[in-house]
Amino acid sequence: MSVHTIYRTQPGKKRIQQYYEDYLAAFPKNLERQHVHTRFGSTHVLVSGPSDGKPVFIFQGGNCINPMTLSWFKGLFQDYRVYAPDTIGHPGYSAETRISAKDDSFALWIRDLMDHFGIQQSAFIGPSYGAGIILRLAAFQPERIACSILVSPSGMTLGPISKMIRCILLPMLRYRLTSSGKALTQIADAMSCGTMKSRDAEIIGEIFRSVRLEQEMPKITEKMELERYGAPTLVIAGSHDIFFPANKVIQAAHRIMTTPETEVFPMGHFPSDIEILQINDRIKTFLESNYT
Numbered sequence: 001m002s003v004h005t006i007y008r009t010q011p012g013k014k015r016i017q018q019y020y021e022d023y024l025a026a027f028p029k030n031l032e033r034q035h036v037h038t039r040f041g042s043t044h045v046l047v048s049g050p051s052d053g054k055p056v057f058i059f060q061g062g063n064c065i066n067p068m069t070l071s072w073f074k075g076l077f078q079d080y081r082v083y084a085p086d087t088i089g090h091p092g093y094s095a096e097t098r099i100s101a102k103d104d105s106f107a108l109w110i111r112d113l114m115d116h117f118g119i120q121q122s123a124f125i126g127p128s129y130g131a132g133i134i135l136r137l138a139a140f141q142p143e144r145i146a147c148s149i150l151v152s153p154s155g156m157t158l159g160p161i162s163k164m165i166r167c168i169l170l171p172m173l174r175y176r177l178t179s180s181g182k183a184l185t186q187i188a189d190a191m192s193c194g195t196m197k198s199r200d201a202e203i204i205g206e207i208f209r210s211v212r213l214e215q216e217m218p219k220i221t222e223k224m225e226l227e228r229y230g231a232p233t234l235v236i237a238g239s240h241d242i243f244f245p246a247n248k249v250i251q252a253a254h255r256i257m258t259t260p261e262t263e264v265f266p267m268g269h270f271p272s273d274i275e276i277l278q279i280n281d282r283i284k285t286f287l288e289s290n291y292t
Contacts, residue, residue, distance in 0.1 A: 005212075006089060006096045012210025016065065016091050019203045023067035028077060038088070038112035040105070041095025045113065046070065046084040053081035054291060055122040057110070060084070062129025062154070063213050066092050068200055069127050072151075072271065075280035080123075080287075085113055087133070091211055101155075101218035106133045107140035114144060123291045125283070127151040128243070128269065132218025139221065142229035147290045149283050151236045152244055152269050155218040156252040159245045167242060172208055179209070192270035193240050200270070223256040232290035233260045236279060238267035261286065 007013040024031065024046075032047040046066065049056075058073055060066040066086045076082060086092030088109060089099060099105040110133070114122065123146050126134040132155030134148050150156075167190040175183040188201040207213070235253040237246035246264045253260045263282055267275045 004096065004098075006091070006098070006214075008210050008212060012206065015206055016203070016210060017093070019199075019206065020065045020067060020092060023065065023071065023199075026071070027067065027074070035093075036085075036113055036116045038109055038116075040088050040099050040109055040112075041097045043088055043095065043109070043113060044086040044093035046086075047082065048077045048084075049079070049081040051081065053079060055117070055119050056080040056082050056287075057113075057122050057124050058082055058084045059124070059126040059130030059133050060087050060090065060092075061127045062087070062090060062217075063207055063211065064091065065203060065207075068203060069130070072127065072276050073125060073280065073283070075277075076125075076283065076287075079284075083113070083117060083119075083122075087129070090129075090214060091207055098214065101129075101132055101136060101216060103219075104136065104140040106136040106218075110137050111141060111144065120144070121146045123287060124148045125151070126153070129154050129214075129218060131155060135221045135226075136218065138229040138231070139225040142226070142231065145229070145231045147232040147234075147287070149234045149236065149286065150253075151279065152238055152241050153235065153249060154244060155221050156256070157220065157244060157248040158217075159241065159243050159248070164242060175205060175208055179205075190242050191268055192272070193268040195268070195272035196270050221256055226256055230258060232286075233257055234283070234286045235260050235262045236282065237262070237264055238269060238271070239264055240267060241269045243269050 036043045061069040070084045086094040088094045124134045131150035131153030135155040171183040171186045184205045188196040237249040239246045
């Protein structure tokens with residue numbers, strides 16, 4: 001565990017937090033914001049949905065802001081009590097403490113959050129890095145998971161490194177040096193098959209400029225780590241995902257889990273608006289069958 005600022009400049013931090021506030025303007029007015037003490041530092045949590053609704057924890061994607069990926073699942077707010085923490089050590093309002101995604105640190109962090117809210121067991125949803133966090137919980141404290149939905153998940157496999165270098169890393173370095181709009185568009189298109197919202201691309205560009213990015217990906221989960229994990233699991237993957245392509249993700253899911261449900265969409269790492277609606281429908285069906 002290391003403690004330092006993740007931001008390159010204070011003005012950059014303020015700009016990112018302003019993007020966060022702007023994003024929240026589109027969320028329900030009854031959205032609550034709480035700061036929860038954990039062993040790794042303060043964690044800012046967005047809470048929404050009926051107070052008597054069944055709990056669903058939603059973890060954000062890595063190196064982005066919580067409301068960006070949480071907005072993909074707003075269709076669940078009406079029926080479930082949603083808890084969405086800003087991942088510790090990532091952009092947002094939680095402590096800037098970086099913890100390892102390769103051991104039990106995130107499982108302990110989640111336990112602290114659940115204990116604070118008095119929740120013994122919950123459903124979990126995680127896109128990208130958030131899915132890798134859920135897999136750490138499944139490895140170390142599987143009894144806390146009633147069911148899980150892993151969307152474009154890290155922690156299972158990786159796409160071709162050469163393609164990621166060509167389409168993401170090199171344009172990112174060029175963008176940092178020159179603020180080239182063309183380079184940022186190249187990154188956004190590679191991540192979303194050309195469907196990323198301009199605001200999301202702007203936020204990602206600001207994060208590239210102003211944040212010392214988390215470079216450690218969640219550990220690739222092994223079958224033996226999930227021997228005690230038997231909760232219903234839905235794995236959603238994109239056939240054009242540059243980071244975690246569907247063919248490799250689905251194969252890995254069946255290798256490390258007993259009977260996962262799987263769904264493939266013709267999307268990149270970021271879904272389009274149409275795919276977000278389809279994903280929400282699929283998640284609702286899954287929860288209705290497995291979380292009653």
